[in-house]
Amino acid sequence: MTDKTGTVYLIGAGPGDPGLLTIKAKECIETADVVVYDYLASPFLLNYARSDAQIIYVGKKGGDHTLSQDKINLLLVDKAKQGFDVARLKGGDPFVFGRGGEEAQMLLSHGVSYEVVPGVTSAIAAPAYAGIPITHRDHTSFVSFITGHEDPTKKDTSMQWDVYAKSNATLVFLMGVKNLENIVKNLIKHGKPSDTPIALVRWGTTARQKTVTGTLETIVERVKQAKLKSPAIIVIGHVVSLREELAWFDKRPLFGKRIVITRARAQASDLVSKLSKLGAQCIEIPTIQIVPPEDTAPLKKSIENITDYDWLVFTSVNGVKFFFDVLFDMGHDVRVLGHLKFACIGPVTKERLKSYGILSDILPKTYRAESVIEAFSTVEIKDKKILLPRAKQARTILPEELTKMGAQVDDVVAYETQLNSDGKKELISLLDDNEIDAITFTSSSTVSNFMSLLESKDAKKLLKNVVTASIGPITSDTARSLDIEPDIEAKEYTIQGLVNSLLAYYEGK
């Protein structure tokens, strides 16, 4: 508590795609003490909030008002009066059918200062993502944004159906899905040609976007058939016909595919961003968490004796990260490694090492024996001492091969992987409801942990309509040993390789 009154920021959170948040909005979320959001604002944006910020959901979906508008208003005033800066996130733009005006008036009347951060409104963005420009010189010279929510039995209506029907404006209705039949009827009744193009865009700008098009005559039936529900934007006018030519968002190769990511959350972002860019909806259900080893003594001892070693071999990004964490913790820096030669398995591991300022001398492409032998064949490792900091549960093939080549190998634990079962309930219910198109497995432990999340459930049955994608032969073998035959196996055993193979699979369909 302070004696200053906080400021309330009425923030447009954009239409759904987190990339459509403004820089100013992001800054407000990052600094706010309290973040208040409702169901149209993407929960992803909460990741920008301070870890100690208070996050409050105020709902408001159709009928299920979690908090009434009055209570939301009181909440904003209350928090500001307690001295907190409040980020009030509203879907789209706060002043476009967002009751932002009312909230501002109310704040003013309570002497609470406020600022408005405009956002990208769904009224423009949802059509744009459906390939519909709401103005176009050849088709229309103006646009109307109209509420589709007005009670049709209301006596002194503000709806000017004759004006809408006679103008050549693009008409954009918000909150109109339930009222669609009524809207269409009124327009036709007041003289709008029944072959006027119309589109509904649901959950625009998100991976769940769905568009239904037709004419005033056919749309009600089509929407019924498609079972399209709120929230959707309704666009009416000749510009809608441009979608046929200009659609882009829903043409991306993985559009609409719901893909489960099983790798540890800290490592998932690369895969998530690559798949999202191709249009997929990524569902993160991490089956693994990566933690420091229970006993760090062996790794510490190796680092103490680092001058004894000739080679340092890393098999994963985690190995690199945890090795350097301990090295730095012990008060050293990279100069103590100056005498060593380095090998990294896989290009991503190599890149991670490079981020510490160290280039890898050799680069076996995979764990396979041939690959390791081939890479080390150009250097002399007989009688050399090799330090191998890696996962506790790691496979034995690498130390075995290196030992066979005459090296002395110290295999030390740099990190451990543990089962993460936080997403178990969500996973099972999504599978039960057929809400998953594909599952990605990026290591053997993602497969085995995934299977333990399913427990005694009939995995075969649950995965019947699900495409399983494995990052490489070792992961695939683990899957087979658990009675899952992967539908896809990456040709190059990297995240990019996995993405390429998923793409090839769906493009071939």
Ligand code: SAH
């Ligand atoms: N202030 C918001 C609108 C709030 S009114 C804005 O500027 O976007 C709520 C209506 O907005 C919904 O009924 C729906 O018509 C529309 N809407 C919001 N987000 C949407 C989205 N992602 N896709 C389609 N329509 C959306």
